Amino acid sequence: MTRLSVNINKIATLRNSRGGNNPNVVNVALDCERFGAQGITVHPRPDERHIRYNDVLQLKEVVTTEFNIEGNPDERFIELVTRVRPEQVTLVPDAVDAITSNAGWNTVLHRDYLTDLVKQFKDLGIRVSIFVDADEQMVQGAKEVGTDRIELYTEPYAAHYAENREAAIAPFIQAAKLANELGLGLNAGHDLSLENLRYFHQNVPGLLEVSIGHALISDALYLGLENTIQLYLKELE
Ligand SMILES: CC(=O)[C@@H](O)[C@H](O)COP(=O)(O)O
Numbered sequence: 420m421t422r423l424s425v426n427i428n429k430i431a432t433l434r435n436s437r438g439g440n441n442p443n444v445v446n447v448a449l450d451c452e453r454f455g456a457q458g459i460t461v462h463p464r465p466d467e468r469h470i471r472y473n474d475v476l477q478l479k480e481v482v483t484t485e486f487n488i489e490g491n492p493d494e495r496f497i498e499l500v501t502r503v504r505p506e507q508v509t510l511v512p513d514a515v516d517a518i519t520s521n522a523g524w525n526t527v528l529h530r531d532y533l534t535d536l537v538k539q540f541k542d543l544g545i546r547v548s549i550f551v552d553a554d555e556q557m558v559q560g561a562k563e564v565g566t567d568r569i570e571l572y573t574e575p576y577a578a579h580y581a582e583n584r585e586a587a588i589a590p591f592i593q594a595a596k597l598a599n600e601l602g603l604g605l606n607a608g609h610d611l612s613l614e615n616l617r618y619f620h621q622n623v624p625g626l627l628e629v630s631i632g633h634a635l636i637s638d639a640l641y642l643g644l645e646n647t648i649q650l651y652l653k654e655l656e
């Protein structure tokens with residue numbers, strides 16, 4: 420079974436554009452769960468332009484499905500995750516000024532750093548996932564730092580899906596097969612959408628979870644949030 424975790428950063432972005440508390444991210448998270456989402460993902464960034472650190476504290480009190488906190492593990496992020504103790508932390512190597520995540524970790528170059536961090540979070544009982552490109556060397560490197568799962572960075576798949584989906588998915592199948600062989604749990608995310616999700620799910624073996632934000636929230640403008648979540652869940656059947 421592949422779980423759908425809804426990334427609610429875009430809801431916070433909309434709220435932040437006006438100040439105030441509309442839309443209310445806590446209520447939206449609860450509604451996502453009520454409409455069938457099996458997890459809630461947030462990705463706090465140092466400038467808090469999307470989800471805020473305080474949102475994460477509030478969400479922890481109410482989220483009853485899997486809570487996944489993604490981000491670059493700077494000191495403040497580590498403190499937040501340590502305090503909140505979500506079910507899962509996903510480590511993402513974002514540059515501070517990146518508009519959105521744009522690459523996975525080099526798990527070979529950052530081996531010692533990641534090994535220490537993974538241990539720190541695992542010792543707190545938090546499942547750890549490491550964001551990586553669909554590259555076998557990076558998957559192997561992730562295994563060596565002791566992570567529970569990897570999250571495959573799917574933007575290159577999404578970007579090339581329309582022109583040649585077989586070619587676009589090939590490295591993801593390879594990376595997934597290796598992760599399965601190594602006993603690494605497998606998540607995926609970034610730019611997954613109603614257009615490209617079904618094919619990804621049908622072809623990538625052992626996919627445990629997808630986190631989806633941008634396309635899902637955009638679709639919800641036209642289709643409604645409840646209906647949209649149901650449509651995404653259908654793609655994962
Ligand atoms: C790791 C990843 O790909 C997502 O978390 C992505 O960065 C979405 O976050 P934003 O919606 O804040 O860009």
Ligand SMILES: NCC(=O)COP(=O)(O)O
Nearest residue numbers: 426608609610630632633
């Ligand atoms: N981990 C990926 C995520 O949470 C959502 O990415 P996107 O769907 O907003 O591109």
